[in-house]
Amino acid sequence: MLDVGHTPEQPGATSARGVPEFEFNLKLARRVSLELARSGYLVSVLVVHGIGQDQLLNRVAQAKRYSPTLFISIHHDSVQPLFIHEWSFAGRANHYSDEFSGFSIFLSELTPKFAESLAAAQILADELIRQGLRPSLHHAMKIPGEGRKLIDRQRGIYLNDRLAVLKEAFYPALLLEAGVIVNRADEINLQTETMQAQIAQAITQTVSRRFCGTNGSKAPPGLLDGHDSERK
Numbered sequence: 001m002l003d004v005g006h007t008p009e010q011p012g013a014t015s016a017r018g019v020p021e022f023e024f025n026l027k028l029a030r031r032v033s034l035e036l037a038r039s040g041y042l043v044s045v046l047v048v049h050g051i052g053q054d055q056l057l058n059r060v061a062q063a064k065r066y067s068p069t070l071f072i073s074i075h076h077d078s079v080q081p082l083f084i085h086e087w088s089f090a091g092r093a094n095h096y097s098d099e100f101s102g103f104s105i106f107l108s109e110l111t112p113k114f115a116e117s118l119a120a121a122q123i124l125a126d127e128l129i130r131q132g133l134r135p136s137l138h139h140a141m142k143i144p145g146e147g148r149k150l151i152d153r154q155r156g157i158y159l160n161d162r163l164a165v166l167k168e169a170f171y172p173a174l175l176l177e178a179g180v181i182v183n184r185a186d187e188i189n190l191q192t193e194t195m196q197a198q199i200a201q202a203i204t205q206t207v208s209r210r211f212c213g214t215n216g217s218k219a220p221p222g223l224l225d226g227h228d229s230e231r232k
Contacts, residue, residue, distance in 0.1 A: 001068035002029045003046045003059065003165060005075035005175075010051040013078035015181035016096035017089050024076040028178055028196055032074070035200035041207060044068070056164045063165065069211060070120060070172050072203065073165050076190065077104060077177040079138060080145045084182070097182045102136035103128055105157045106148075106175040108166035116172040118157070120210045124176070125155030127202035127209075133195075136180060 005025045006012035012021030029045050036043045044066060048059045063071055083097040105121045107114065125135065135156020139148040149159040160166070166173050178199055179186040189195045 001044050001046055001063060001066055001071045002033055003063065003071065003073040004029045004048075005073055007049050007051065007055050009049060010055065013076065013181060014095070015076075015187045016087075016094060016184045017187060018092060018094050019181070019187075021076045021078075021181060024178075024181060024190060025074045028076075028190075028199060029074045031196040032072075032200040032203050035197070035204045036207065039204050039208070041204070060164050060168045063169070068171055070207060071165070071169055071174070073163075073173070073175040075175060075177050077136070077180045078182050079180065080143060082143070095182065096184050097180075098184055100136050100138040100180050101183050101186050102134045103156060103179055104136050104139055104177040105155070106160045106163060106166065106177070107151075107157065108161045108163060108169070108173070109159055110161050110167040111169045111173060113170065113172045117166075117169075117174055118151075120172050120206060121157050121174045122152065122155060123209050124174070124202060124206040125152070125157060127205045128199065129155070131198035131202050133179075133198065133202075136177075 006022045008022060014020060015024070026047070033043050033045050046059065046062055048055050050058065079097045079100055083099050084095045085097060087094060087096055105125055107117050107121055111117060137150065137153065137156065139146050139158055140150040141147065151157055151159055163175060166175060179190045181187045181190060
């Protein structure tokens with residue numbers, strides 16, 4: 001299951017050029033879904049509407065009903081306010097930060113499937129790095145709003161036990177921050193077919209290696225208990 005982070009009504013961060021994070025998340029999730037389907041995997045894209053706690057509860061409930069072999073929540077990253085600067089793009093005031101770049105992966109120790117989640121996260125990070133991406137370490141900084149526990153510095157893997165979609169999971173689950181959209185270069189790269197294909201291939205290889213013991217071969221029927229669709 002590919003969980004599209006945030007909602008149309010509460011779209012998350014805003015990119016350096018004013019694009020809501022939700023749009024990045026949805027586009028990438030669809031691209032990853034296509035790559036997985038091409039490789040023979042069954043996948044569901046989860047899109048949730050609403051705001052606040054209600055949408056989180058709805059998201060968790062739908063994921064639990066689906067009970068996927070692997071749950072990946074797709075997000076795009078921002079930074080803390082002290083690193084934000086103002087600039088003008090297309091005649092409008094916007095905010096950016098070029099200090100940090102790269103992906104981050106989050107896990108929760110509260111899930112009974114932590115070991116399986118960690119194994120999947122390690123493979124995903126390795127595959128992303130093999131595709132030329134690099135992890136960001138800014139969430140480990142000892143500043144307000146950060147200070148996350150970095151459990152694998154080389155791979156950019158963190159613990160966060162406050163994320164409902166991870167801590168409530170009884171299946172392997174991770175959250176991917178694909179890149180930093182307030183970084184002006186990252187923002188452009190993340191919208192390209194090249195980078196989206198790289199991330200999609202990395203996720204597909206993760207599924208193949210972790211759950212099939214292969215490098216890119218098709219999954220056996222029913223590996224992911226669902227179908228290629230968007231669930232709302």
